[in-house]
C-alpha cells in the first residue's frame with residue numbers, strides 16, 4: 001500500500017515542528033526517516049499512524065484520505081523502541097494478541113490463530129521460545145517478538161520507531177540484516193525512524209533526511225551517498241573533514257598550497273573544503289595538486305585502515321582518512337592526499353570547484 005504525505009504541517013503550542021512535508025512512499029517500499037534529535041521524525045511517523053493529528057495537510061493510503069480515519073482503523077502495525085510487550089503474556093500469546101481480540105466477522109478460529117503464531121515464530125526464528133515470558137528473553141528476542149506481533153494482523157503498513165535503539169551494537173547489527181531480509185521476503189510498506197545513518201543506509205530502499213521539520217533529501221541510499229543535495233546531508237552521513245581555504249585570483253589557497261582551477265572561477269572569499277574519510281586517499285609519491293600531509297597514526301579498522309593525518313605546516317586539526325588497503329602508512333612520513341573527491345562550500349552554497357591538474361604541467 002502506498003502512503004502519500006501531502007503538505008503536512010504540525011505545530012505544538014504555536015511552534016512549527018513539521019513544515020510542509022510532502023512525500024510518497026510506494027507500495028512495498030521501506031523508507032527511513034533519518035535526522036538529528038528534534039527534526040520531527042517521530043511526529044511524522046505518529047501522524048502517519050493516526051496517533052497524532054496534523055495541523056494541516058493530508059495523509060492518503062492508496063489514494064484514500066485518512067484524515068477522519070482513526071489509528072485503529074488505519075490498520076497500521078507499530079513497533080516501538082522499548083518492545084512494549086505484555087509482561088504477563090508469553091511470546092506466543094503476545095503475538096496472538098491482535099488476533100484473539102478480534103470481534104464478529106473478523107474473528108479467526110483458534111486453530112488458525114495457532115497456525116499463524118507458529119508461522120510468525122518461525123519467521124522471527126523463535127520457534128522454541130513460544131512459552132517464554134518477555135523477562136525470559138533477551139532484548140533482541142523481545143524486539144523480534146514485537147515485530148511478529150505487529151505483523152500478525154497483516155497490517156497494510158508497518159511503522160517502526162527506533163526499533164533497535166535500545167539494543168547493543170552487535171544485536172543491532174544482526175537485527176538490521178534480519179529485518180532487511182524479512183522485508184525482501186514479505187515486501188510490506190514500511191517506515192522507520194532512526195538517527196543512525198548506517199542503519200538507514202543498510203535497511204531502507206529510500207532514505208528521507210530531515211532537518212528542522214523539513215525534508216533535505218529523499219532518495220535511494222546510493223543516490224544520497226553519491227549525490228548529497230545539501231551540506232547538511234553530506235555532513236550528517238559521516239564524520240566529514242572540513243578544511244578552511246580561500247579563493248584568490250581564481251585559485252584555491254589551502255594552507256601553503258595554491259591550486260589553479262578549471263572552468264568557472266568562484267568569487268574571491270573563504271571556502272570550506274569537505275572531504276569524507278573514505279575520499280581522503282593518499283599516496284607516498286608526490287602528486288601535483290595534492291595536499292602534503294604527515295601521518296600521525298594508522299590502525300586497522302574493520303577490514304580497512306584508519307589514518308589520522310595533519311596537513312603539513314598549517315592546519316591544527318588532524319584529518320581522518322579511511323584507506324581500503326592492507327598496508328598501514330608509516331607514522332611521521334609525508335603522504336600526498338588527493339582533493340579530487342572533495343566538496344566545496346561557502347556557507348550552504350556549493351561551489352563548482354575543479355582543480356586544474358593540467359595547469360601544473
Ligand SMILES: Nc1ncnc2c1ncn2[C@@H]1O[C@H](COP(=O)(O)OP(=O)(O)OP(=O)(O)O)[C@@H](O)[C@H]1O
Nearest residue numbers: 012013017035036037038039040041042043044195
Ligand atoms: N506532544 C508534544 N508537545 C510539544 N512538543 C512536542 C511534542 N512532541 C514533540 N514535540 C516537539 O517537536 C519537535 C520534534 O519532535 P520529534 O519527537 O518528532 O523529533 P525526532 O526527530 O523524532 O527526535 P528524537 O530523535 O529525539 O526522537 C521537538 O522539538 C519536540 O520537542
